[in-house]
Amino acid sequence: MHALKKQGYKVQGFKVGPDYIDPSYHTVITDRDSRNLDAWLMGNNGVIKSFINASKDADISVIEGVMGLFDGLSGKNDMASTAHIARLLKAPIILVLDASKTARSIAAIAYGFMKFDPRLEIAGVILNNIASKKHAEYCVDALKSINTRILGVVERNKDIKLEERHLGLIPTGEERIRIDKAKQVAESISEKLLVDEIVKIAENAKALDYKIIERKKDEVKVRIGLALDNSFNFYYADNIDRLRKYGAKIIPFSPIRDQLPEVDGLYIGGGFPEILAEELSRNSSVMKDIKDAAYDGMPIYAECGGLMYLAKSITDFDNNRYNMVGLFDMEAVMTKRLTLNYTYANTIN
Known part of the structure; x- marks a missing residue:
């Protein structure tokens, strides 16, 4: 490249x-x-x-x-x-x-x-x-x-x-x-x-015979907070583009340094919260605001490291335990075993 x-x-x-x-x-x-x-x-x-x-x-x-x-x-x-x-x-x-x-x-x-x-x-x-x-x-x-x-x-x-x-x-x-x-x-x-x-x-590559019908971009309807810093940065560009196309204004913020911005929903992707768990745990005010917002009905989508962040705590590779948001009654513990694969999951109410 x-x-x-x-x-x-x-x-x-x-x-x-x-x-x-x-x-x-x-x-x-x-x-x-x-x-x-x-x-x-x-x-x-x-x-x-x-x-x-x-x-x-x-x-x-x-x-x-x-x-x-x-x-x-x-x-x-x-x-x-x-x-x-x-x-x-x-x-x-x-x-x-x-x-x-x-x-x-x-x-x-x-x-x-x-x-x-x-x-x-x-x-x-x-x-x-x-x-x-x-x-x-x-x-x-x-x-x-x-x-x-x-x-x-x-x-x-x-x-x-x-x-x-x-x-x-x-x-x-x-x-x-x-x-x-x-x-x-x-x-x-x-x-x-x-x-x-x-x-x-x-x-000399062969041409692709494929017609794309472009969808018109919607007017801004909602503001979505995007956790984006050294701890959370695993996002697919297509997902962010699609949110914008459907009327979302993306508001990046850092769970390490910032307060929770005024938004209608949160998107917390993956990253390395286990590496920066100590820094994340110091910003207790943003964690409290995220937990309160969830209890007030704000939609939150979190995956991978973002889901770990919403747990009660993260225990890193050196067995140090750090408090997190506490939205879910679970703890994330890092082990030496690495598992990478596609997984199907069924949702339950």
Whole structure:
């Protein structure tokens, strides 16, 4: 994305699946809100509509995949995988292959991906984690034997590694230095890519035959408070856009620093309240106001970290317990076990 933007293109970023953190890096690099493409949450039509709407004033769109190309909802099919999204959007695929601990075998891996689903267009590969010039030569020679287009060779470099925590990369909004590091990594990798070849692949992508009927934006009807700071920043841009389209004025506020604004409802998304639990617990006045507003009938939608915030307390990884809003008679306790999956839930009265 950085390489394309550096050449003057307006780049629209996308991320396959339910990921809030990676899109924050896209947004920093492209200066445009990145969008999620999740077939499980949005349905096929929702994916196509979001892609077209976000791409219409961009020069080129780049979709970052999720996990392996065919990894999705289950092992039985590729529902909600990168391959699924690529088929929906008729998008050519560039494989990024981890070449560490392999040489000629990299061609067998690439060949397997290319033949596994003949409906896909795998337009080329980028070799990652290359150890040396000789290692690169072995891999390139092997890939030439299967007529694969090589679009970049990225050497192993521990100096451009990005920091992670238990959910993956650390969101860009937490520290200015993290944004600078992301741009440094992007610049380093962009120098290794054949950008002109990548542009040609995009120019030859098949057109999408899909008609979108735009809904007229409603007049402002309600004010919705949006918890937005270092503790809560996991939001899908499409959701915020949809609220605005249906007549909501979005009022951002920080549960760490601010008082509760005058609003008709609250939206508290995910984030890392367990990392900033001490800071959140200090703002007892906003927590009391949120609890009182709920008892007075104000609608509140909270998910993930936002739901933890509405609990009685959060106990962090060091077993420190901090008081929270107390709207629900439950406690959130962080453990070492990480569970990531799609989940169906039934609501009860």
